[in-house]
Amino acid sequence: VQLQASGGGLVQAGDSLTLSCVASGMSVSRYGLGWFRQAPGKDREFVVGMTWSRSTRYADSLKGRIAMTRDNAENTVYLQMNSLKPDDTAVYYCAAQAGIVSSSLSNSRAYEHWGQGTLVTVSS
Numbered sequence: 001v002q003l004q005a006s007g008g009g010l011v012q013a014g015d016s017l018t019l020s021c022v023a024s025g026m027s028v029s030r031y032g033l034g035w036f037r038q039a040p041g042k043d044r045e046f047v048v049g050m051t052w053s054r055s056t057r058y059a060d061s062l063k064g065r066i067a068m069t070r071d072n073a074e075n076t077v078y079l080q081m082n083s084l085k086p087d088d089t090a091v092y093y094c095a096a097q098a099g100i101v102s103s104s105l106s107n108s109r110a111y112e113h114w115g116q117g118t119l120v121t122v123s124s
Contacts, residue, residue, distance in 0.1 A: 001025040003115030005094045010121045011084055019079040021094030021115055029072040032100030035079045036108055037090035038117075047092070048079065049105030057105045084122045091117040 007019040021033070034049035048068040050056045056068055067080045077094065095111035097104075104110040 001096060001113040003094050003096055003113060005092060005115040005118040008092060008118030008120045010123065013085055013122055013124050015084050015122075016080065016082045017084060017120060018081070019092055019094075019118055019120070020076055021078070022074070022076045023096060024075070026096060026098075026113075027072070028070055028075050028077055028096075031096045031098050032105060033068075033070070033077045034095045034097075034100075034105055034108075034111060035068065035077075035092060036095060037088075037092045037120075039087075039090040042090075044093070044108055046106040046108065049100075050077070051100060051102050051105065055102045057102060059106070081120075084120075086122045086124045089120060089122050091119050093117045 002024045004022045032051045035047040038044040048058045065082050069078045094115045096113040097111040
């Protein structure tokens with residue numbers, strides 16, 4: 001299983017950005033997937049996750065500004081982020097786990113497979 005995250009970059013506060021995570025060696029329609037982020041000097045934190053059945057959980061602090069979608073044909077999941085803030089600056093990681101249940105989506109230790117991360121920098 002390999003996950004390739006991309007789409008990060010330097011954006012202005014208030015901008016929108018969509019990150020992609022392309023999976024290989026697995027089918028996104030049969031795995032749960034999640035997005036996490038890690039800001040400099042901080043612990044990795046949950047952003048959003050989706051089970052194979054598309055049950056989705058969002059971090060409370062980000063709900064309303066983010067959306068996660070899945071394209072089975074492209075074997076890709078996306079993270080759309082709106083109204084970006086400087087506090088959103090972080091390395092964003094996608095993760096995958098077969099059979100993960102909704103209640104575990106926010107637990108980074110529940111995921112076996114991780115992508116390399118993509119850096120999002122939001123300037124004020």
